[in-house]
Amino acid sequence: MKILIADDEINLRTMLAAHLKHAGYEVTAVSDGEEAVEAASAGSFDVMVFDIMMPNKDGVEALKEIREKGIMTPVILSTAKGDTEDKIAGLDAGADDYLTKPFSMGELLARIRAAARRGAQNVSVQIPPVITFSNVSLDTANAEITAVNTISLATKEMRLLEVLASNQGRSFTGEELFGKLWNDEPDTSTKVVEMYVNYLRNKLLAVGALCTITGDPDSGYALS
Amino acid sequence: METVYGKYRDGLVMTLDDLTKRIEGYNKEYVAEGNEPLYYHLITRIKSEDSMISKLDARGLPHTPEEALSGSIYDACGIRIVCCFIKDIFENIKRIRELPGVRIIREKDYLANAKPNGYRSYHMIISVEEPYEDARGNCPGIWYAEIQLRTIAMDSWAALEHKMKYKKTVSDNDLIVSELRRCADELAACDVSMQTINDMINNQ
Numbered sequence: 001m002k003i004l005i006a007d008d009e010i011n012l013r014t015m016l017a018a019h020l021k022h023a024g025y026e027v028t029a030v031s032d033g034e035e036a037v038e039a040a041s042a043g044s045f046d047v048m049v050f051d052i053m054m055p056n057k058d059g060v061e062a063l064k065e066i067r068e069k070g071i072m073t074p075v076i077l078s079t080a081k082g083d084t085e086d087k088i089a090g091l092d093a094g095a096d097d098y099l100t101k102p103f104s105m106g107e108l109l110a111r112i113r114a115a116a117r118r119g120a121q122n123v124s125v126q127i128p129p130v131i132t133f134s135n136v137s138l139d140t141a142n143a144e145i146t147a148v149n150t151i152s153l154a155t156k157e158m159r160l161l162e163v164l165a166s167n168q169g170r171s172f173t174g175e176e177l178f179g180k181l182w183n184d185e186p187d188t189s190t191k192v193v194e195m196y197v198n199y200l201r202n203k204l205l206a207v208g209a210l211c212t213i214t215g216d217p218d219s220g221y222a223l224s
Numbered sequence: 225m226e227t228v229y230g231k232y233r234d235g236l237v238m239t240l241d242d243l244t245k246r247i248e249g250y251n252k253e254y255v256a257e258g259n260e261p262l263y264y265h266l267i268t269r270i271k272s273e274d275s276m277i278s279k280l281d282a283r284g285l286p287h288t289p290e291e292a293l294s295g296s297i298y299d300a301c302g303i304r305i306v307c308c309f310i311k312d313i314f315e316n317i318k319r320i321r322e323l324p325g326v327r328i329i330r331e332k333d334y335l336a337n338a339k340p341n342g343y344r345s346y347h348m349i350i351s352v353e354e355p356y357e358d359a360r361g362n363c364p365g366i367w368y369a370e371i372q373l374r375t376i377a378m379d380s381w382a383a384l385e386h387k388m389k390y391k392k393t394v395s396d397n398d399l400i401v402s403e404l405r406r407c408a409d410e411l412a413a414c415d416v417s418m419q420t421i422n423d424m425i426n427n428q
Contacts, residue, residue, distance in 0.1 A: 144409060149338050152406070152413040198424065202416045206310075208336055 001116060002044065005029045006036035006059065007051040007078075016049070019105050025112075033057025040066045045073050047115045049099075049108070052079035052086060060086075060093045067094040074115035078103065131165045133223055134211035136204065138165055148208030156181055157203070160196050164213065164223045174217025190217075197221055228276050229300070230289040235356030236270060239367040240301045242354060244268050247305065250319045262316050264376055265306040271299055289359040293368070298329065298349045301369035306379045310335070310419045313346055313373045320371060325353040329368070341401060342408025343382060345374040377411040 003025045007013040010031070017029045030039050034056040040048060048066075050059035057065075063075050077090040078099040087098050096118065097111050131138045136147045138161055143153045145161070153161065159181050163172065172180075174193040182188050197213050204212050215221040229236055244266065251262045271279075276292050285291040293300055307313050313335070321328060329349040338344045348371045358365025374382070385404055 148336060149412075150405075150409050151416065152410040154413070154417075195420075195424065198420045199417055202420045203413065206335075206412065206416050 001046045002026045002028070003112065004036065004039055004043070004045045004048040006031070006033065006039075006049070006054060006062065008032055008054045009051075016108070019109075020112075023109055033059060033062035036062040037065050040071055040073070041069060046119060047112050048073055048075045049112070050075060050077055052077055052090060060090050060095075063090070063095055064093045072119075074119040076108075076111055076115055131162065133165045133168055134209060136207065136209045136211065138162065145203065145207055145209070147204075147210070149206065151203050151207050153203065154199070156196055157199055160193075161200055164221065168223055171215055171220030171222035173220045177221065193217060193221075228273055228280070228287050228289065228292050230359070232289045232293055232357070232359050235354065235358065235365060235367070236293065236300055238356055239352065239354045240268055240270060240303070240369065243301065243303060243352060243369055246323055247303070247316075247320070250323075254315075254319075260308070262312050262319070263305045263307050265304070265379075267304040267306065269302045271302060276300065293359040294366075295368065298368040299370035301367065303369060303371045304379075305371065305373045307373065307375050308418075309422055310375060310415055313375065316373055317346065317348065320348065320350065323352075327351045338408065338412070340405075341385070342405040343385070344378045344408065344412060345372050345382065347372055375415050377415050381408050381411050 001024070003020055005013060005016050005020070005027060007016065007029075008031050013029050013031065017027045020027045028039055028043065028045070030036050032054045033050070036048070036050055036054075036059075037057065040062075050062060052059040054062075059077055059079070063077070066073075066075070074096040075094065076097040076099055077095045078101055079086055079090075080101045090098060096115050099108060099111060129140050131140065134147075136145055138145050138153075138158070140158060140162060143155065143158045144150050145153060160177060163177065163180060174190060177193045178190050182190075182192060194217055201212050211223055213221050214224045227233055247266060251266075254262050276297070277287055279297055280287055280291055283296070285296055291297065305313075305316050307316065320326065327350060329351055330347075331349075332347040334343055334345050334347065349368065350371060351366050351368050353364050354367050355364045356367070357363040358367060360366075385408075388400075388404075
């Protein structure tokens with residue numbers, strides 16, 4: 001786990017770095033906002049801890065620049081001032097958490113752990129979500145299903161299968177599915193649902209899936 | 225000119241010709257029953273001398289008609305049946321299995337199990353009894369053929385992939401390999417959609 005610390009007080013910076021290293025983190029420590037932006041742009045960190053009051057560029061400015069570059073790593077701001085205005089400015093600039101000096105190492109470590117957890121969750125949202133059912137995995141990022149073989153899905157096929165796969169055990173009537181997936185195309189015949197169910201049935205068969213879509217538009221379709 | 229097929233070349237050519245006529249024959253019957261033809265293209269070839277010699281060399285076998293024709297290598301006779309729809313492939317397979325005197329030596333279903341590069345096709349190695357002396361001296365002889373069955377889409381993928389000169393094992397080509405695989409999976413998806421549409425039309 002990599003942590004970036006930015007603080008202009010050398011003693012505090014050295015102490016924080018030593019504690020975090022002791023706690024098992026890889027630490028990069030810099031002494032002002034400009035260096036913080038450079039370091040954040042150059043490397044990849046799991047959590048960043050910035051002091052607000054720093055020379056050259058303060059912590060809030062550094063944070064703003066980093067967020068503008070699209071870097072969404074969790075940032076904890078720390079400051080000696082317990083000023084509410086400061087906290088608002090920091091959080092609005094994209095900070096994830098806030099620490100008022102003096103703080104205990106225990107609290108800092110707990111906040112780093114919490115921020116790292118949230119960061120990891122954010123990353124997992126960006127990783128292609130794969131829904132699995134029976135022996136099939138539906139890769140929604142690449143629009144394909146895989147069992148013994150892999151085959152591509154059209155957009156509507158994928159969305160239809162997504163609905164059925166993420167609601168296993170439930171069935172949806174043709175009308176419900178039409179409302180969910182084709183509501184932007186009111187002129188389309190409702191028979192389109194049947195067509196797409198048939199596409200998916202044959203595609204599941206083609207990849208060697210051990211399941212299929214059962215039912216009809218009136219009694220409802222479900223995966224089984 | 226001395227050939228790797230020796231004096232058996234004529235028998236080989238006639239065997240391929242007979243097999244082709246029998247496939248055309250069951251297709252004619254099928255069409256006469258009011259159906260659409262079972263294939264779009266029927267392509268046949270005798271494996272070229274050079275290609276047969278390379279294959280014998282690759283396996284460390286001598287360049288004799290016995291090795292080329294009598295059970296070490298099965299594809300001196302090659303038949304490719306290119307179909308419109310996936311179901312036609314299986315209808316052809318059924319009819320080939322039913323041909324009198326034809327025995328199935330081996331089948332590989334690369335439709336159900338596509339090759340890692342995305343290649344899809346159904347391969348059958350068959351033997352057939354023919355009134356021509358084979359390379360082991362039997363008369364009637366036992367002759368072999370490889371039959372490949374695929375859809376037009378699978379055939380076009382295989383043809384284009386074959387044309388692309390890329391090194392198939394070097395990791396620099398990971399992207400090319402995975403993109404070709406993606407194309408194969410998309411074409412397979414089209415085949416399934418076309419089959420589904422055709423089924424709907426026929427059930428109306």
